[in-house]
Amino acid sequence: MSRVVFVQPDGTKQEVEATEGNSVMQAATANLVPGIIGECGGELTCATCHVFVDEAWTGALPARVELEEDMLEVTSEEPTDASRLCCQIQLDSSLDGIVVHVPKTQQ
Numbered sequence: 001m002s003r004v005v006f007v008q009p010d011g012t013k014q015e016v017e018a019t020e021g022n023s024v025m026q027a028a029t030a031n032l033v034p035g036i037i038g039e040c041g042g043e044l045t046c047a048t049c050h051v052f053v054d055e056a057w058t059g060a061l062p063a064r065v066e067l068e069e070d071m072l073e074v075t076s077e078e079p080t081d082a083s084r085l086c087c088q089i090q091l092d093s094s095l096d097g098i099v100v101h102v103p104k105t106q107q
């Protein structure tokens, strides 16, 4: 199991447990985390799984693929260097405890 910590815009934290191999989006939707919708089921066609990865974890992730870059242009909140579509973050032991921030406008 891997743990994921979701931080809401008001600072509220929710830690959930997820199966390794699942995505951060799947961890969110399985635990009803507010603000992570995952409408397309991880097919990179909706951008409703936008998160800002906590500064301490950005270096632990592989680079974005081109389609993810493209979809980040249509998120509800302006993306930053820390932005990821969390359906593309696959959990493994190296990401145990990853912290991601939910955008305010995705509520």
Ligand code: FES
Pocket: 025, 037, 038, 039, 040, 041, 042, 043, 044, 045, 046, 047, 048, 049, 071, 085, 086, 087, 088
């Ligand atoms: S769930 Fe649709 S782009 Fe991530």
